[in-house]
Amino acid sequence: MSETQPKQSQPEAQPETQPETQPETQPDGAASEEAVRPAIVGRGLSKVYGLSQRQAAKALAADDPRAAAAAAGGYLGAHEIDFEVATGEMFVVMGLSGSGKSTVLRMINRLNEPSAGELLIDGEDITKVSDQRLREIRNNSIGMVFQHFSLFPHRTVRENAAYGLKVRGIAKSERLEKADAALERVGLGGRGDQLPHELSGGMRQRVGLARALSVDPPILLMDEPFSALDPLIRRDMQDLLVELQAQDQRTTVFVTHDLNEAMRIGDRVMVMREGRVVQLAPGPEIVANPADDYVSEFVSDVDRARVLSAADLVRPARLVLPEDISPREALRRLGDNEVNGAFVTDSADKLLGVVTDDRLVSLTRRRAKDVSDALGDDYHQVRDSDVVGDFMHLAGKQVVPLTVLDDEGRLLGVVTRGAILSALSTANDDTTEVAHA
C-alpha cells in the first residue's frame, strides 16, 4: 500500500451518512474468467446413505426426502446440490460438522456414489462412466488430501511423497525426482530421507500435500486437511497453500468448518447446512451479506478487517475532472457539485492528483490554461486489494475519504470512514480501534 502525507487542501469529504452500496464482486470470484467450461459441475446432486439406489430414489421423490430417507432406515447426507467450479478456482465447501461437506466432496470422485444428479468433470458425467474409465479419471485428473495423511511409517518421507506416482506405474527414478521437487515446494527439501515420526505434525501434513502435488493432478480435493493442526501451524499451511495456488492455479475443492480459513484461501465459498447449500459466493460477499442466521453465526467469528478489502467498500468519488479542463471550468464544476476539491484523471482514468478551489482560484488569476498546474498529491491512497485492517488507521486519522486505485493506478473511487465503521460494525473489537484512532 502506498500513501502520501495528508496536507491541508483535499477534496471535500464524502458525507458519511450516504447509504452503503453493496460491495461489487468479480463475476463468481473465479480465478479464471476465461475458462470456457467449468472444471467441475454438480447438478441436482443428492446422497442418501444406507439405502439402495432404488429406495434412495423413492425417498428423494417424497415431499420430505429427509423424513422419507429416515423412515426407510437411511440418512439424507446431501440434497439437490448445484455448483460449478471454474478451472483454476479455489472452491471452498464450508459448514458445521455433519452438514454434508465431505459427502459432496466425495461425490466429486465417486468415493461416494451419488443417489441422484450429475457430476461433470471437464464436461464428462462421471456418474455414468465405467469402472475402468472412473479409475482413469481418478488417476489422471483428481488428487485427494485428507485430514489424516496416513503416511507409511516405515517408508521415508521421499517414498511417501512418491507413493501416488508409484501406484500410477511411474518409473522409480522419475518418481523420486518428482517427489523431491514436490517436497522442495512444500518446504521439506532435504528431509526426504527422514521417517514420518521424525517430523512434526505440520511437517507430516506437508508430506501429504507433497504426495498430492507430486502427481500434479489438474483437480485437487482437500478434506479438512489442516483441521488437526494447532492454529499457528495451520496458518502456515494456509499461507503455503495460497502461495502454491498462486503458482499452480489448480482447480481445488477444499472442505473446512472454519470460515476464517475459507476466507483466507477461497475464491468462493459454498456454505452448507443439513445437506443443502445455503449460500455460494465470494468470501467478502458472504461476510457483507450473510444469507441467513446460520451464515451470520459463522460470520460473527470472522475477522472482517482481514477479509474485506478496499474494493468491497469503494464508492464513486464525488467529482472527477479530466486533466485538460480549464481552471475556470473546474471551479464552475466544483461549485455545481458543492465540493471544494476534486480528483483529476487522464483519459485512461489514471489518477493524476487533486485540485482544490483555492489553488484553482490562484491559477485563474495567472490565466493558466488547464488544471495541471494546480495538481496536488495531498491524499491518502490505498489499493483495491488492500484489506481494511491495513488501512483503517488512516481513515481514523482524517476526515477525507481514502482514495482507491487499482494496480494500474486508475481511480476506482473512495472509501469513507463511515463505510469502514459500518463494514466492521457487527464484527470485532477492531471497530473500536478505528473509532478511537
Ligand SMILES: Nc1ncnc2c1ncn2[C@@H]1O[C@H](COP(=O)(O)OP(=O)(O)OP(=O)(O)O)[C@@H](O)[C@H]1O
Ligand atoms: N457412510 C455413511 N453412512 C451413514 N451416514 C453417513 C455416512 N457418511 C456420512 N453420514 C452422515 O451424513 C451427514 C453428512 O456427513 P458429512 O461427513 O458429509 O458431513 P461433514 O459436513 O463433512 O461433517 P464433518 O465435518 O463432521 O466431516 C452426517 O450426519 C453423517 O453422519
